[in-house]
Structure formats: C-alpha cells, structure tokens
Amino acid sequence: MKAITSIPVRVASAIRRSFRQFLTLPLATVIGFAGLSALIYLADTSWSGGAAPPGFRWLGDLMGDRAALGSLLATVASGIITVTSITFSLLLLAVQQGAAALTAQVTDQFMARKVNQFYFGYFVGLSVFVLTTLVTNTDFHRPVFAAALSLLLTALALCLIIVMIYNTIDQMRPEQIIQFIHDKVLMARRKDLDLLATTRRQRRPDWRDGALLRSRESGYVVGLDLSRIENAVERHAPGDAEIEVLVTLGTYRAVHDPVFQVRCRPGATLSEDVHQRLADEILAALAYDDGRDLNDSTAYGLHQLSTIAWTSVSTSKSNPNPGLTVIQALRDIIAQWSRGEVECRDDPGSHIVYDDAAPVIATDALEAVIVVASESIQSQTLTEAVATLAILLRHVERPTAERLADVAHRALSSLGEHVLTRQLEVALHDLAAALRERGFVAVATAVSEASAELATSLGKLNSRSTRVPGTTS
Missing domain, CATH: 3.90.1170.30 (Pyrimidine nucleoside phosphorylase-like, C-terminal domain)
Incomplete structure (x- = not known):
C-alpha cells in the first residue's frame, strides 16, 4: 500500500510529468493567443466612436459594421470549433489504430512530439481568440483588427490541417516511431552520464x-x-x-x-x-x-523498443518489419554506448555506489528479439539479429563484447526452431568468425557446431519439434 503521506507528492509529481510530457507547449500557445487577444483589443480601441486609424479606413469598410463583424465572427468561431473537433477525432482514431498495430508506446511518442503539441495548442488557442473577439464586439468597441486577424489565422489553420494529417500518418509508420524512441533514448543517456559522473x-x-x-x-x-x-x-x-x-x-x-x-x-x-x-x-x-517519462529514462525507452519488437515479431502480429527496425536501432545504441562503459567518469571520493544498467538493458533487449523470433520462426529477423551480433563484436569494447558473446551462446538454444536459410547460414558463419577474432573460441565453436547440426536437417521432412533431433547415447 502506498504511504498516505506520499499522496500530495504523487499528485504534484503527476502534474509535473503531464507538463513535461505534453501540457507545457499547448498551454503556452493558448496563453500566447490570449495575450495576443489583449494586445489586439487595445489596438482596436482606435476604432471607437466611429473613427478609423489613419490608413486603415479601407479595412473598416471591408470588414463592415458591428452586425457584420458579429455574423462573421460567429461563423468563424463555430466553423473552427467544428473542424477542430472532427479533425482531432480522426487523428486520435489514427493514433489508436497505430497503437493497435504496434503497442501503446505509439501514444507516448505521439504526445511527446513538439509539433503535435503545437497543433493542439494552436487550434484551441485560435478558438479562444475568436470567441474572445466575438465577445468584445459591442456598441462601443469595434474589433476590426481582431476580426481580420481571426480570418488570417483561420485560413492558416485550414492549411495546417493538411500538414497535420500528413504528419500524423507519417508518424504512425513503424520506422518513424522507432527512430523517435531511439533519439529519446540517446538524449536520456546524457542524464545518466551526469549521475554516473x-x-x-x-x-x-x-x-x-x-x-x-x-x-x-x-x-x-x-x-x-x-x-x-x-x-x-x-x-x-x-x-x-x-x-x-x-x-x-x-x-x-x-x-x-x-x-x-x-x-x-x-x-x-x-x-x-x-x-x-x-x-x-x-x-x-x-x-x-506512477508513470515514467521517455525524456528522462533510458530504461523506459529501451523497454518500449523491446515491447514493439516482441509484439510485432511474435505470432501476435507476425510483422517482421518493425522488429528489423528495432534491431537496427539497438545496434546503433549499443555501438554508441560501448566506449562509455570503459571511459565513463566517476567520483572516487563519492559515498554512493550506483550501477550503470543501461548498456546491459540494451543488450538484453537484443536478446529478447532473438528469443521471440524462434516463436514465430522469422528467419529474416533472426538473420538480422545474428548479423548485428557479428558487426558489433568486431568493434565494441570488451565489456559489451562479453555480453554479446553470452547472448550468442544462449541464442543457440532456440536455433533448432528455424530452417537454415542461406542468409541465416552466412550470418552464423560470420558470427563464428567474429567471435574467434575477439577471443571467444568456445562460443565460436558452439555456433559452428550448431549451424552444422541444423544443416543436417536440410532436405528432410521434419516438424519444428523434430527439425534437429536430440543426440542419443
């Protein structure tokens, strides 16, 4: 049970998290529109008493009298609110479909994108601006400048709808989602390094x-x-x-x-x-x-990548493409973090011992993709993962190489579920060579023997449970 005394702290933490993840930019945009409304109100006071500012009489004639302004603003206000509600409903439906195809992590990355936050803030702020302008249209105040600006901003909003729809559809592509999480993981790592130092x-x-x-x-x-x-x-x-x-x-x-x-x-x-x-x-x-922030937690970002790969690669979705993209993202992350494992700064005089878990979590995520590839028999996913192990082993630092060699050794337990395709055979041979180059001779020998044993099943009719027969004493 959570401590009673922590409830106010939890509420404050949840509020801070909501502002960090989404609310700051939309609310700032709405406040900006409210401030603009106040400034334009002051500018429109120059139309009081039927007078027109020098050089702007044409604008007053174009926008019309108080009744015409009221009708125009009412039409714009109802139109922008209707279009905004319909558009946002369609966009959220697209996000929901994307989340159903991958995981709920899609929602997190959609909300975390600054451009999406700006869209929400812009449309809500514009609605507030137009409604405020409508309210100020009185017998003693004629909002000519505000009405003209409302028209311009509404036209811009209609153009933004096209851009917003394209961006949302583009953001639902697995490659875009994974790349966004990949970038957030690398950014969050900087905070890890500050703590480790x-x-x-x-x-x-x-x-x-x-x-x-x-x-x-x-x-x-x-x-x-x-x-x-x-x-x-x-x-x-x-x-x-x-x-x-x-x-x-x-x-x-x-x-x-x-x-x-x-x-x-x-x-x-x-x-x-x-x-x-x-x-x-x-x-x-x-x-x-009660929740984690993608901007601050490398573990959370790596968990999201692993979840996306597991969901898409498994027979739940049987879609190899997101899994392949996750493997490539993990390869880049592991490669960038490897040198930091041996060069990471620390404070010898510190009273605190803190373990650097992120590099281990990254290699564990790669291992998880290999495991789930055996469940769905996705040879292309396993081939990419094996090729990734071979590529990384040839250049990463020793601590990372040792973990990757261990992953390669453990992965052999699931190899019997697969058919030895030509690409998989080449990848396994390359992995064995990379292991030997780094001094992991025993693991290299095990990989070669497992590949040779799997090759004996070629040309024979076997089920997945009997593809590689057990040895008999």
Whole structure:
C-alpha cells in the first residue's frame, strides 16, 4: 500500500510529468493567443466612436459594421470549433489504430512530439481568440483588427490541417516511431552520464554489508537526490559508511523491496540511532511516480523498443518489419554506448555506489528479439539479429563484447526452431568468425557446431519439434 503521506507528492509529481510530457507547449500557445487577444483589443480601441486609424479606413469598410463583424465572427468561431473537433477525432482514431498495430508506446511518442503539441495548442488557442473577439464586439468597441486577424489565422489553420494529417500518418509508420524512441533514448543517456559522473561503480572490497533499506512506497523510481544522500552520510557516519544504490532510475519498486545497502568500514559500528537517521534521510532521496517519462529514462525507452519488437515479431502480429527496425536501432545504441562503459567518469571520493544498467538493458533487449523470433520462426529477423551480433563484436569494447558473446551462446538454444536459410547460414558463419577474432573460441565453436547440426536437417521432412533431433547415447 502506498504511504498516505506520499499522496500530495504523487499528485504534484503527476502534474509535473503531464507538463513535461505534453501540457507545457499547448498551454503556452493558448496563453500566447490570449495575450495576443489583449494586445489586439487595445489596438482596436482606435476604432471607437466611429473613427478609423489613419490608413486603415479601407479595412473598416471591408470588414463592415458591428452586425457584420458579429455574423462573421460567429461563423468563424463555430466553423473552427467544428473542424477542430472532427479533425482531432480522426487523428486520435489514427493514433489508436497505430497503437493497435504496434503497442501503446505509439501514444507516448505521439504526445511527446513538439509539433503535435503545437497543433493542439494552436487550434484551441485560435478558438479562444475568436470567441474572445466575438465577445468584445459591442456598441462601443469595434474589433476590426481582431476580426481580420481571426480570418488570417483561420485560413492558416485550414492549411495546417493538411500538414497535420500528413504528419500524423507519417508518424504512425513503424520506422518513424522507432527512430523517435531511439533519439529519446540517446538524449536520456546524457542524464545518466551526469549521475554516473558523481558516483562510483565499484564497492570498496574490504567493507562489509550493513543495514538493508527497503522501500516505503511503491511506484517507478524517477528521481534520486544524490546530494541528500552524500550530506546524510557526511553528517551521521563520515568516513564510516557508503551507500550502494540497488535500484536504477526507471525501475519499479513495491513496498518493502530493497533499494539501498548501507556498507560499513571495517571496524566501524553504526548505532541503531545512526542507522535510523540514515534510513530516514536516504529513503527520502528517492522520488516515485506512477508513470515514467521517455525524456528522462533510458530504461523506459529501451523497454518500449523491446515491447514493439516482441509484439510485432511474435505470432501476435507476425510483422517482421518493425522488429528489423528495432534491431537496427539497438545496434546503433549499443555501438554508441560501448566506449562509455570503459571511459565513463566517476567520483572516487563519492559515498554512493550506483550501477550503470543501461548498456546491459540494451543488450538484453537484443536478446529478447532473438528469443521471440524462434516463436514465430522469422528467419529474416533472426538473420538480422545474428548479423548485428557479428558487426558489433568486431568493434565494441570488451565489456559489451562479453555480453554479446553470452547472448550468442544462449541464442543457440532456440536455433533448432528455424530452417537454415542461406542468409541465416552466412550470418552464423560470420558470427563464428567474429567471435574467434575477439577471443571467444568456445562460443565460436558452439555456433559452428550448431549451424552444422541444423544443416543436417536440410532436405528432410521434419516438424519444428523434430527439425534437429536430440543426440542419443
């Protein structure tokens, strides 16, 4: 159960998340239209008393008297509201269809795009502007400038509808969705690197484990106040304790799940009172939320890519194209992050140990695509994944290469589900060569043997369950 005291914090966090993800630009645009309406109102005061500003009499004659302005503005207001409601309904239907074809992640990336936020804000703001202008059309105020501007902005809105429809359809293409998430993952990684630069990766080997701190709330961990933890250690156990963070940002934690490990210097003993004060302040450094933000969490972006690949590649959709695109996106992400695993800055004097989980999650996502390809027997997806392993193995740093070699070894368990197509055979041979080049001779030998064993099934009539017969003793 969530702590009662956290409810106001959760509400505030949800509001902040909604503004970060969507509301800021639309509301700013609406406010901008409201400010423009106030400025135009002041400009229209020059028409009071039947007078016309110098050089603009023609505009007053064109727009007509108060009755004509009222009729024009009422028509524009009703028209723009009707067109906006119909257009948005159709766009949301297109988004819903895209989400049904892939996953709910489509909705997240649609809302996160600045151009979509601007469209929503523009049409709502224009409706507010026109309605405000209609209200100000009185016997003592003649909104000529505002009415003329309303016509121009409405004409622009009608042109924007065409652009908006095209953009929405284009954004529903799997390639566009995956590329957007890929870019967000790379951007979120910069925040990870800032956090890693102020913590340590390695625990002090001679220090012993002390108290295990468990979560007092449930939800996704979306924030970690490092300075608060550092200050708590300096205040209550200077030089005697280090804090190992057992959870990475974006991870879900239930009540009583472990989140921190307090570790003590040899010979140091922390009193019960010190343990309690440390626990209170350190646990308060975590921020929880009911949802995650794609802009701040690399783990969430990688989860979205993995989910899209799993859904499309599996027999649920049996669509290999999104899976192939995800594999390519993961290849780029892993390649860009590999050097950072050995060059990542840290602070040797920090009291906080924080693990860099993002590169591991990326390779795990690639492994998941290989697993699901066996369920749907998509040889083209498996071939692309195997080719990706071979390409990456030839240039990534050692920690990444070791994980990729392990992925290659584990992937052999599902190889018997497939037919050894010509492309798959070439990819497996290339993978074995890449493994040997990097020194993973045992795994390379296993890949070669598995490929040769699968080749024995060629030309024979077998079901997927008997394609590669088990060895008999």
